[in-house]
Amino acid sequence: xxxxxxxxxxxGRVGAVGGHLSTAKRAWWVALVVxxxxxxxxxxxxxxxxxxxxxxxxxxxxxxAPQVTDLSIxxxxxxxxxxxxxxDLHANAKRSSLHWVDLSSGAQRPFAESAWLxxxxxxxxxxxxxxxxxxxxxxxxxxxxxxxxxxxxHINRQVDYVGAGDEGTHAFGISDYGWAPDGNSYWYVARTxxxxxxxxVNPRYLxxxxxxxxxxxxxxxxxxxxxxxxxxxxxxxxxxxRLEWQDQxxxxxxxxxxxxxxxxxxxxWTRGVxxxxxxDRQSAHHVPVRGAxxxxxxxxxxxxFGTDRMLVETLPDGSKLDYGHAGFMLGDSRSSGAWLxxxxxxxxxxxxxxxxxxxxxxxxARSGEMEELASAGSLTQCTVNFAFDAGVCVxxxxxxxxxxVRFDPRNGQLTPVVxxxxxxxxIAPLRVVPRTWTNRAGYKASGFVVYPRHYQKGRxxxxxxxxxxxxADERFVDAGFQWDYPVQAWAERGYFVLAxxxxxxxxxxxxxAAYAQWSAPGPLPIERVQDxxxxxxxxxxxxxxxxxxxxxxxxxxxVGIAGYSRGSQMVNVxxxxxxxxxAASSGDGGYLEPSGYFSSTSSYxxxxxxxxxxxxxxANYRRLSPTxxxxxxxxxxxxxxxxxxxxxxxxxxxxxxxxxPSELVYYPNESHLFHQxxxxxxxxxxxxxxxxxxxxxxxxxxxxxxxxYQRWRQMRSEWHAATVGLR
Numbered sequence: 002x003x004x005x006x007x008x009x010x011x012x013g014r015v016g017a018v019g020g021h022l023s024t025a026k027r028a029w030w031v032a033l034v035v036x037x038x039x040x041x042x043x044x045x046x047x048x049x050x051x052x053x054x055x056x057x058x059x060x061x062x063x064x065x066a067p068q069v070t071d072l073s074i075x076x077x078x079x080x081x082x083x084x085x086x087x088x089d090l091h092a093n094a095k096r097s098s099l100h101w102v103d104l105s106s107g108a109q110r111p112f113a114e115s116a117w118l119x120x121x122x123x124x125x126x127x128x129x130x131x132x133x134x135x136x137x138x139x140x141x142x143x144x145x146x147x148x149x150x151x152x153x154x155h156i157n158r159q160v161d162y163v164g165a166g167d168e169g170t171h172a173f174g175i176s177d178y179g180w181a182p183d184g185n186s187y188w189y190v191a192r193t194x195x196x197x198x199x200x201x202v203n204p205r206y207l208x209x210x211x212x213x214x215x216x217x218x219x220x221x222x223x224x225x226x227x228x229x230x231x232x233x234x235x236x237x238x239x240x241x242x243r244l245e246w247q248d249q250x251x252x253x254x255x256x257x258x259x260x261x262x263x264x265x266x267x268x269x270w271t272r273g274v275x276x277x278x279x280x281d282r283q284s285a286h287h288v289p290v291r292g293a294x295x296x297x298x299x300x301x302x303x304x305x306f307g308t309d310r311m312l313v314e315t316l317p318d319g320s321k322l323d324y325g326h327a328g329f330m331l332g333d334s335r336s337s338g339a340w341l342x343x344x345x346x347x348x349x350x351x352x353x354x355x356x357x358x359x360x361x362x363x364x365x366a367r368s369g370e371m372e373e374l375a376s377a378g379s380l381t382q383c384t385v386n387f388a389f390d391a392g393v394c395v396x397x398x399x400x401x402x403x404x405x406v407r408f409d410p411r412n413g414q415l416t417p418v419v420x421x422x423x424x425x426x427x428i429a430p431l432r433v434v435p436r437t438w439t440n441r442a443g444y445k446a447s448g449f450v451v452y453p454r455h456y457q458k459g460r461x462x463x464x465x466x467x468x469x470x471x472x473a474d475e476r477f478v479d480a481g482f483q484w485d486y487p488v489q490a491w492a493e494r495g496y497f498v499l500a501x502x503x504x505x506x507x508x509x510x511x512x513x514a515a516y517a518q519w520s521a522p523g524p525l526p527i528e529r530v531q532d533x534x535x536x537x538x539x540x541x542x543x544x545x546x547x548x549x550x551x552x553x554x555x556x557x558x559x560v561g562i563a564g565y566s567r568g569s570q571m572v573n574v575x576x577x578x579x580x581x582x583x584a585a586s587s588g589d590g591g592y593l594e595p596s597g598y599f600s601s602t603s604s605y606x607x608x609x610x611x612x613x614x615x616x617x618x619x620a621n622y623r624r625l626s627p628t629x630x631x632x633x634x635x636x637x638x639x640x641x642x643x644x645x646x647x648x649x650x651x652x653x654x655x656x657x658x659x660x661x662p663s664e665l666v667y668y669p670n671e672s673h674l675f676h677q678x679x680x681x682x683x684x685x686x687x688x689x690x691x692x693x694x695x696x697x698x699x700x701x702x703x704x705x706x707x708x709x710y711q712r713w714r715q716m717r718s719e720w721h722a723a724t725v726g727l728r
Contacts, residue, residue: 055429057454058489060685064088064678066478067422069395069403070097071121072382073130078391080104081405082130082145083382084118085421088678095168095676099132101149104393104407107419112149117171121145125184125387139172142189155223161192161236164212166673167480173214176240181250186224188231188244188253193217212672213239220244222253222270231270232257232277243267243289254280256289263603265289285603286520290332293339296348296367297322301331301339306509307445312363312371324371329354329361330507335481336360337383337394340410349385349392349410355505357435358447358474362394364413374413377401379475385410395421398475399449399500400430422477431492432456438501438545444508446541448473448501450549454493463559463696464497464549466542466582470567473500480674484565484588485641485684494689497555499545503538503571512537520604527610531625535574535593542571543581558583559696563688565589566673573652576638577630584695586639586688589673591648594628631655637662637716639691641684643671660723662716664691 071084081104086097097118102109117140120133130145131154139160143151157174164170178189193216214236222229231253234240238258245254252271259266259282267281267289283289293301295314299322304311312327329352337351337360348365352373360379364372374380378398385392392410397403402422406415420426432452439445453462465486467473472482478489488498506516511525515533518525525533542562549555562582564572569590576585591597595613598605609626611618623629628651638656642649645667656663666687668680675681690706693699695717700710 056427058428058431058493060487060490060682060689061090062425062428063478063487063489063685064681065090066425066480067403068480069382069421070119071132072384072393072395072405073121073123074104074384074386074391074393076123076386076388078104078386078388078407081384081393081407082112082121083395083405083421084121084132086118088681090678090682093677093679095678099145099149102405102419104391104405104418107405109419110149112145113151120178122178122180123387125180125182127184131178131180131187133175133178135171139174140176141174142178155189157191159192159194159216161194161214161216162211163192163214164672167676168672169670169676170212176218177244179244179246181246183250186222186250188220188222188246190240191219191221193219211236213237220255232268234258235260243291245291258285284521293331293350294341294348295322296341296346296365298345301348301350301365303327303331303507306507306513310507314365322369324365324369328356329363330505333360335381337362337381340385340389342389342410343387347389347411349383351383353474355445355447355507356437358449358471358502359398360474360476362413364410372413374408374415376406376415380406381476393418397477399433399451399477402426402428402477425477431489436545436548438541438548440504440537440540440544442537442540444504444512444537444541446501446504446538446545448499448545451488451492451498451500453495453497455495459553461556462495462497462554463561463692464499464546464555465491465561465563465692466499466501466546468501468503468538468542468562468564468568468571470571471502471505473502480681484568485675485681486563486565486586486588486688487685490685490689491692494693496692497549499542499549501542501545503567504541518607520607522607527608527621528624530608531621535570535625536578538571539575539578542575543579546581557581561585561692561696563588563692573627573638574625576635577627577633580635583636584638584692585636586641586691588640589642589644589649590640591642591644591646591652593626594648594651595622595626596647596651628652628655631659631661634659634661637664637691637695637720639663639687640665641668641687642666643668643673643675660719662695662713662720664712664716 065088067085067087069083070086074081081102084097084099086095089096098114099112099118100109101112115135117135122131124131133140134143142155144154145151160172160174162170163173173192176190178187180187195216218234218240220231220241234257238260241255241257243256247254252269254269256265256267263285265283265287266279268277269280270277295301297314297316299314299316301314304313310327312324314322333353336353339350341348346367350363352361352363360381362374362380378396378401380394380396383394389410392408394406395403396406402425404420405418407418408415434450436450437445437447467486469482491498506513512533515530518530546560550557560582561584562572562575563586565588569587570592572585572587575582598612609618609621613622640649653663653665690701694713
């Protein structure tokens, strides 16, 4: 996987930030057990002590939940290495650990533990692996042998402090790398300790963000002792992405940001040629995707929309090989990669499915046959050996902790190897049902219904809808979806939870055109772009809630909504466009507020038609921007934020000025996905308290929370007085 330091930063329009992480939850008496468990290091947990009897979720479970970030198989297919990252509640930080596992017996042992391990790669045509690790000199490049010894491969003494959407700042000497197919060279991204002029002329953002570092970023290629500087980029550009070796390792292509033109360029460096050439240019919001090769020697892709979508391979002569209906998409950054057999007759490709949102693998034959590797849940982090006769994946679901499975790429049969989160196996699974809802406009939204732990037929329950755009899928306690929203703890406390995605962009040509027009000129009227990207989602969310109300499962007077980043956009729009939801939690968002125009001018121009001070655009802001619609707000809004933008503060103050209950809570020194486990605990508890108070009228008796409830009671009293007779 590409290391986050060379991935693009958070775009305001999508609110997405690189990297995806963990989550979990529940009761007081269990908290003591979990606290003791969290004191154990990941290495002690992996030693395999007998799991405790079945138990329920706690908030501590969520904050410490594991995420397998890297997985690699040996060339002979006999064993694998993997890296797991999880929250350490006592240290209030995340820790990574490297493990070795025998694929026949499931026996495993720890190799290393560190504040940072990532980028695990098999070295082509050589024994051993390489990875990025912090062993006391910042993150550097190391070689790993079969006995788990880490030996320096490349140390860059110049370090810079770099962060990301899911991590705090950390010292990096090398932040990304990739081996050439011949194993003789590798490219790497070097940080520098040189600081720019203390003045910043015409900055794009205030306060200035330094999460990408402050010194220039260098892309270099190393062959033996020869080290070549390919290109240097300023830290604010976020460096280089989608680096790929071409022509038997003779050239390297990559994408980088051209800030003056607000664009992305794909460039090619060729050995022995000093000049770097530009081969493609796209808008600044373009997301480069690596094309997968098919068994016919061509490039794989999908054609069509909705149920008519087909998987095709465009062959070198321009003809197309049709593999049939594709209920999935290719190129999702969270799905596994793609591999070709040595003979080129079989391709294995990572997929993201729609109707039941999950990740998997399909096997393609040159004859045009397509077969899915059958698996309950998702297959992630998959990897195949060079001989194409052995593979491994992480298998997981919303209720099943991650486990390692092995398979033969030629027949696809999956065999369980070992649990990768044995301490979570003891948690009794909740009832989770996949669903697809069709809204009034005919667009489909996929997701899941999470039932209360002790659901009783005939009783109506409160419900909370959780969204992040496209991350509700079969992954275990995924912070990339649920953020600091305690989905499992709500289910333990008697809530239904709706985990729901936006309608997929591939549902129709018009919807795809609307998303394309979010960042570039297009043929659709601005009102239609707003309808398709935001109001279409409001319709889907209302449809999902109406479905549960119609079944008699939930109380229509006890409906909440929570979402961060892209989900925060939807929460803020929903609360000012709909009367279905009675309380909300909006996480680290703010896009669509008028003040955001000046830092996201290019995308705002296509969403609203211009500046909020432009009379010609005012009606478009009035139609969609939550700040312009606070007098229509349906209920209380909690904002939990790390970025601390003027947009968040503006919405908070506008709501308050109109008598709408609003609470703005700033978590300092945090990343977009909170990286401090103690902050995650606080934020999750805050969400439990918020919805219990506003939907159920319940208060925690903890004396430490007295001032919190005093504020909320005052807001509730004023809100009720102002809204008498409106419902």
